Amino acid sequence: MKKIYFMIAFTFSVLGFAQENYVSEDFRVSLDDIKASSFKKDTTANALVIYEYGNSYFDSNDYVLKTEVKRKIKILKREGFDNATVTIHLYNNNTRKEKIDDIIANTYNLNGENVVTSNLYTSNIYREEYDENHTLVKFTLPNIKEGSVIAYSYIISSPFMYNYNGWVFQEEIPKLYSEYRTSIPANYDYNIKLVGNLPLTETDIKLRPKCLSIPNPSPQPYSSNNDLTADCSDAYYLMKDIPAFIDEDYLTAKKNYLSRVDYELKTFKGFNGVVENYTKTWKTVDDELKAEPNVGRQLSRSVEADKLLSSTILNEPDALKKAMAVYNYVQDNYTWNEEYRIFNDVSVKDIIKDKSGNVSEMNILLHNLLEEVGVEVKPVLLSTRNNGFATKIFPVISEFNYLIVQATIDTKTYLLDATDSYLSFGELPFRCLNSYGRLLDFKKGSEWIDIAPKEASKILYNATINFNENNKLVGKISGKSTGYHSLNFKKSYYPNKEAYVNGLENNYPSIEITHHEVITEGKTSPDFSESYNIVLDPEVIGDNIYLNPFFVKFFLENPFKLQERTYPIDFGYKDSYFYMISINLGDKYSVLELPQDFIVALPNNTGMVTLSSKTLGPTVNLTLRVDFKEALYPSEFYPYLKEFMTKIVDIQKNATIVIKKI
CATH class of the missing domain: 3.10.620.30 (C8orf32 fold)
Known part of the structure; x- marks a missing residue:
């Protein structure tokens, strides 16, 4: 009868609807949910949580912590099929264990104008002993296609009241609606921690009198009610329109920033007056x-x-x-x-x-x-x-x-x-x-x-070049790095010196590198210093010579590619980059064009990039300096850092000195 009713509900749904009219505040799967084919707020999303609901409470009937979970997910692209595989972690110790009940899971697809429902069978639910304390319950919803909607629910029963379930609002795919409800008896006092930068859409906490009742082991004679009772703190948390959490460079552990609510039991007060402390000083x-x-x-x-x-x-x-x-x-x-x-x-x-x-x-x-x-x-x-x-x-x-x-x-x-x-x-x-x-x-x-490093890590390059009798550019590059930049160079150089030099040549194939030398005390030295000679044929068009002065580049591409980033940019340390090149033109060449000078600063003077070029007699001098004055930048700085890095990459890639032979 349930299946017949469901089909009738779909049959009589109104067919005129907006393409993305998701029903995000109801676990019921609607025709709009199934017919939708995109998510305009995030066109890169391969799946979308339309609705999810959690409810954790103490069940006075069997004295366990129960958590109900419901989720409704839209599969937008083939890359989102992984979301149809669900893994649930259950904990156990030597005497007690968590268990899962009432797993119900269905896949909904369109066949023409008809809705086809594919049910998950119990035989397709698997258990895996992960280790001595953890069991994994796994299932994959059937008949997954692009455009499918999956809906599943289950209930976890746990005897471990000290391990109250947290709730993760933000994950790798966007969510339209995420609701979590809790009911905590007053016997249990938790540290409740809200993590992440995303604000709750709604929140409410109320006291519910006498929510928990248990028989009194020492009843009073002639008393009409000998039950022991406790009040409950009922909380409601709601977050809507949650963007996907997307990993990017310069990030510490993802769990630092995922918006969620966590619980840590501080004390338990028994009805007999005994207090057990779980959180210590x-x-x-x-x-x-x-x-x-x-x-x-x-x-x-x-x-x-x-x-x-x-x-x-x-x-x-x-x-x-x-x-x-x-x-x-x-x-x-x-x-x-x-x-x-x-x-x-x-x-x-x-x-x-x-x-x-x-x-x-x-x-x-x-x-x-x-x-x-x-x-x-x-x-x-x-x-x-x-x-x-x-x-x-x-x-x-x-x-x-x-x-x-x-x-x-x-x-x-x-x-x-x-x-x-x-x-x-x-x-x-x-x-x-x-x-x-x-x-x-x-x-x-x-x-x-x-424990943040007090000193900035630095990379400095100094190049001096001139034209030889064959109209080739020849010269020398000297480099020095300190701090964590030095550490990276040492780990690249000392295990295989030949491979390191080959790597330099591969990175700059238009430049011939000879006489490479490292002037460093050893692999535990706080700095790394090297020098090498270079030879290159400049690009000649007509009577003009076009030269990109950056023989060494600090950044080959912009690491910041997201439209928006909701978590900080953590470099780990402050750092600085400096590049200077001197070109001796002699008496046979003159400069026609130099890159335009500029200065770009981050807000509050927390970073700066400067480019300057000038001629002094027959010598052309060009310098580029990049300073990141903070190790950690808040997410509000992301658009500025993105533009900042774009400028650095662009100048290293496209800066040109135009030289004319006299």
Whole structure:
């Protein structure tokens, strides 16, 4: 009967409708939903969430947390077929587990003017044991085509009330309507965190008296009502017209910016008056970490520095030089196994024996050796760029996945990480540049510290050229890089020097490169300096010579391509680029045309690009300077940065000096 009614509803629908008249506030699939063929607000979208609804509440009948989910999705393009495959995560421990019920899923297509409904059968729902604590429930809706509408719903029952379900409003495809409702008994006190930059369309929180009722295990005699009751906080969150979240360069973990609501249980108050605290203070966490076998106890473990370090290191009178030598010793003699497990299987004894270990083992060994030679050191917990920001409001230790060392020498602090053999002293891997970390001080208490690099990373090139007797341009290019730019160059050059030079030649095929030389102390040097000779045939048209002066280009294309970006632009560090070329024309050539000078600045003077060119006697001098004065720019700067980068790419690609032979 339900199927017959559904078909009748479609048959009598009005056929005159707008192309995109989606029914976005109802789970019911309409004829307009099915007939629509595009989404004008985002023509790149391959699928569209028309409607989604979630409702989490405590079921007093069986005393579990239930979450109802409903979703209606339009498949716009073949690339959107993946949205018809649904994966649901269920958690379990040794004694209890989550379960899923009432999975209903249908696909709706048009056959002429008739709606064809394809049902998901129970036999096509699969379970996969992901690990010892997680089970995946998977299904793929049938008969998916371009233009299909899929609708599915299910209910999750969870005995883990402390793990209240969050709700993600923004995902990789746009959404028209996303609604989430919650009902939380007053026994449970949660930290509720709204993440992301998108505003809620509507929100409301109300108190509902006596929403939860359970039998009193110790009833009072002659009482008419012995049930124990609690009020509920009922919340309603709604977000409409949600743009798709699209990855782009200069982004930390996506979950930092996806608009969503998260829950963290603080306390539970039992009807018997007992209060259980789930969210701890940093004072409590510090005490626990101090006694924790994988952190505190390893940090306090003594190491035999006199057996591991050379007498030269041990007898070095300069504290900074001694610290640098210890740091280089760990870099050169121990290898990071690329494991991030900072609270599991940590043993200083094992890494000394095996010469390889995880992040904690590498850097705790560094910490302990520095401490043994008299350097003031403290460990720092942080979350890497790909792992997301650690919560600052309250301690969530599970959000940290990395450990580094802070050393203080002559009142100056250095942040150290020995996992990368190319790092210079005081430099962290790029993966660590995630704004802040938690400095552990087991005597005075932990605190948040800024881990952003203080100095800008730089690239500087200086080219000097002139015409030889064969009317070719010959000269020399000298380059120097510092900071993270230097790190990239070192990692490209030292493993295979020949391949590096071949790469230069491949990047600039019109230029002949000879006598390449690197003038750098080694792979842990804070800078990278190189020079090489060049020869090139200029472009000659008639009596004029056309020369693009940028033999080396900083940016080959604009990395910013979105029309709009709702999350910050995170470069990780401030940086600066400088290019200068001097062309000696002698007495046989003269300049007809130079690129026009200009200055372009970002708002609030947070960045600048300047181009200037001039002649001084027979010499043409041209300089380009690009400065990014901030490591992090808010999303409001995106259109300015996009235009800024367009200007830089354009000038490097199209700048021309016109020279005439006398």
